[in-house]
Amino acid sequence: MATCRVTSAGCPDHPSLERRFRGHKDAITSVDFSLNKKQLASGSVDSSMTVWNMKPQMRAYRFLGHEDAVTCVQFSPSGHLLASASRDKTVRLWIPSFKGTSTVLKAHTAIVRSVNFSSDGWYLVTASNDKTVKVWTVHRKKFLLSLSQHTNWVRCARFSPDGQLIVSSSDDKTVKLWDKTSKECIHSFYEPGGYVRHVDFHPSGTCIATAGTNKAVNVWDIRMNRLLQHYTVHADEVNSLSFHPSGNYLITASSDSTLRILDLLEGILLFTLHGHQGPATCVAFSRTGDFFASGGSDKQVMLWKTNFDADDVLKTQKMGTGVDRACCTLQSETDCGAHLKEPKLQGSIPNIV
Secondary structure (H helix, E strand, O other): OOEEEEOOOOOOOOOEEEEEEOOOOOOEEEEEEOOOOOEEEEEEOOOOEEEEEOOOOOOOEEEOOOOOOEEEEEEOOOOOOEEEEEOOOOEEEEOOOOOOOEEEEOOOOOOEEEEEEOOOOOEEEEEEOOOOEEEEEOOOOEEEEEEOOOOOOEEEEEEOOOOOEEEEEEOOOEEEEEEOOOOOEEEEEEOOOOOEEEEEEOOOOOEEEEEEOOOOEEEEEOOOOEEEEEEEOOOOOEEEEEEOOOOOEEEEEEOOOEEEEEEOOOOEEEEEEEOOOOOEEEEEEOOOOOEEEEEEOOOOEEEEEOOOOHHHHOOOOOHHHHHOOOOOOOEOOOOOEEEEOOOOOOOOOOOOO
C-alpha cells in the first residue's frame, strides 16, 4: 500500500487536520456546518450541544436543555436555526446565538435518532426507536405526517434534495424510500448483512448511500432500484457518511477509528485518515465541500481541510458516469491512505464555556 504522510505543513491535494475541538465530556454523536462555515455544531452523549466558532479567538457556546444524550444535530439551510434530537424523546429547535433559546417538540414515544431539514428549510424529518418517521413544519413547529411501515428502530431519515422524497433506514434491515406527498413507501432496499446506521441522498437526488454494521458502504440507484457500488474498505462497523457537494466523493466514519474518502467517479478508495483514538462516530462535509468535520468516542471534534484539486471539485460529470461503470468491491487497505501526524495549530482552541 502506498502511504502519503502529511506533515504539519500539510500536503497539496491531501486532506489536512486543521484543528481539534475539545470540551465535550463524552462521545460525539453528530457534527454539522452552518451555511457560511463560521460555525460548527456538535452533539454528544453528555446531553449537550456545542456550537464552535471557526475563528480561534471566538468562544464556543454550549447549549443545555436535553435530559439525555444528543443523538443528532443539523443547521437549517439558512443557518438561522439548529435542530437537535435526543434520547429524551424530544427534538429541539435552537437559535444558535449566545442566548441559546430553544423550542421543544415532543416528537416521539422513544429515542429520537435523527433530524434533517428539507432543502427549503420548511420541513423537518425525524426518525425514532418507536419505529416511525415523522415530518414537521418548521415555521409553526407542528406535526404534519407519520410514516410507519418499519418493524424495528429507525436509525436515520433524510429528505431528497428536492424535498419530495424521504429515505429511512431501520434495524429491520431495510432502507425505505417514501413519497412525502402520498405518504406511500415507493421501494424497500434490503440489507441482509446487518442494519443500516446512516443513509443519505446523493446531491443529484438519483442515488442514496448506506452505511452499517456489516462494514460495507453501498450506493443504490433509486430510479432503477439497483445496487451501483459496494465498498468494503473498513474493518469494523460504518457509523456515518457524507457526500461531497460536487457528488464526486463520499466520506465515511467507522468504528475501526478511520475516515475513508471514496472517489465515486472512479469507484476507488482515495484516502484513509487516522486521527481519532477509538471509533469515529460521525462525519460531515461543509456546504461548499472545502472542509469536513468528524467526531469520535474520544470526545473530540476534528476540523479537516479537504484540499481537493479545484478541477476535481468542479468536475461536471454526473453520478451515473462513473458509478454506473461497475459495482465494485474494494478490499481494505489496497489504495493510498493519508496517515496524518498532529499538525501545528494556529491559535488556541476554545473549550466549552
